[in-house]
Amino acid sequence: QAVARGIVYVPEDRGKQGAITAMPIFQNVTLPSLGRTSRSGFLNLAEEFALARTYSERLDLRAAALDQPVGELSGGNQQKVVIAKWLATRPKVIILDEPTKGIDVGSKAAVHAFMAELAAEGLSVIMVSSEIPEILGMSDRVIVMREGRIAAEFDREGLTPEKLVRAAAGYKESAA
Structure with a gap:
């Protein structure tokens, strides 16, 4: 189908x-x-x-x-x-x-x-x-999945390896 x-x-x-x-x-x-x-x-x-x-x-x-x-x-x-x-x-x-x-x-x-x-x-x-370099280099939009659920969504702009790893690990963004 x-x-x-x-x-x-x-x-x-x-x-x-x-x-x-x-x-x-x-x-x-x-x-x-x-x-x-x-x-x-x-x-x-x-x-x-x-x-x-x-x-x-x-x-x-x-x-x-x-x-x-x-x-x-x-x-x-x-x-x-x-x-x-x-x-x-x-x-x-x-x-x-x-x-x-x-x-x-x-x-x-x-x-x-x-x-x-x-x-x-x-x-x-x-x-x-x-592969983080592959994700950063190839993606217009990134959806991070964690335990079968969407943990975070990012546009290409401003996405860093650190933000990606934090979302994958389940850490919340700190309010700065």
Whole structure:
């Protein structure tokens, strides 16, 4: 229902929840979009490859070929496959849970740049992150959750690491 309404979720654990690592890249990318790549119940391999190629190029996926198993890719490229998979559904909202966890600095920068590009195109991007520099650098608005509830809300202006940590730890702002 969420996908049908344009809401997609990129999980934190891409290997267990985000991708089927034994399957090739192109099948992972097109899996949630089979309605676009099949006719009368038959998959169109050319359309699957075309769809996968479009999003793989857009995300600068580094792979030998689109029929390469996802499990053979680096962590950053596996993350790009999972993001491509959900972008291929043409969502309105994308929720990225720890999008740069366990990937190298270059891939991190590429994911951040792509997130900014998506937001500039009008896609709503919700990032869940435990990395303070990532939160400060990527967010227009920050919601701090503590014990399942909203503990604080901040705009980008005036947000500091100290304010973020205090809110996460449950300390109230002092009246100065």
